[in-house]
Amino acid sequence: MGWIGDTVDSIKSIQIRQLLTQAVSLGMIVTSALIIWKALMCITGSESPVVVVLSGSMEPGFKRGDILFLHMNKEPIRAGEIVVFNVDGREIPIVHRVIKVHERQDGEVDILTKGDNNYGDDRLLYAQGQLWLQRHHIMGRAVGFLPYVGWVTIIMTEKPIIKYILIGALGLLVITSKD
């Protein structure tokens, strides 16, 4: 019976207030991160306001691991802009430059893209038989640039163990911090 009593005592000795405070502060961190992300989505009008460059097809402008800030608005897309687009049947969006634009009177638009570092245009990357991108393929245009920061996410997606260690360590830090 002794050890059960000890356990009950030790559970009783955890101060309920402190536990609640820690839970609240953990919740604050998570929700504020969520708020910042959603606010960015509202401001930029893009469903993913920040993307990480994964390939070298835009070198030397953008290298693997660089971060791009996207912006999406009603303004028409013009040649030379760097756009992020989704191709049907491909999960990962592509960041390339617009080299041809054909805009019809009613605002419908045909777009052809190419990576600065690629030899040919992107028709080989598009879905089979697709010659042009339309407006709905475009997720946003790149407006700003920050080097290297994206390596954090690349490492985390390629070595998930590091992600779990990091999350675990952060969680432990929050729970064990006394003040």
Add this chain to the structure above:
Amino acid sequence: MHSFGYRANALLTLAITLLALMCAMASFSDNINSPSPSAHVQVLNINWFQKQPNGNDEVSMTMNISADLQSLFTWNTKQVFVFLAAEYETPKNSLNQISLWDGIIPSKEHAKFWIHTSNKYRFIDQGRNLRGKEFNLTMHWHVMPKTGKMSEDKIVMPGYRLPEEYR
């Protein structure tokens, strides 16, 4: 209160804040620069001009492109992407932009250039509207910073015209 963890945390926060501030200042300093670039393009020859089997007009031409973009470079400039586009209007399309040539300028030393080239990308219309078509040649440039905001501008050169007949 003054454990190792807290000190490490404070140091890291300060370092990241300062780095972010420096990046923002570097990006902001680009606004002080007011560039005055110049460009000139001469169409030397229409190599060939024909209707494709699918009905679209295609033209190939040789051009002389010269430009001085040195004033675009600041200390926060990684590279300048420059391209020459043919721009015109057709009954079906309110705007057609076709990139004919492009290049990456890595540094200020290479920013004053002269090049003799035929069009790098195919000049194909959506339709058969190119005979006798007037078009603009526009020199666009996109400045890629080392960090921060990207900027762009252009010089429009109007008054080019394609021949009346295929050749």
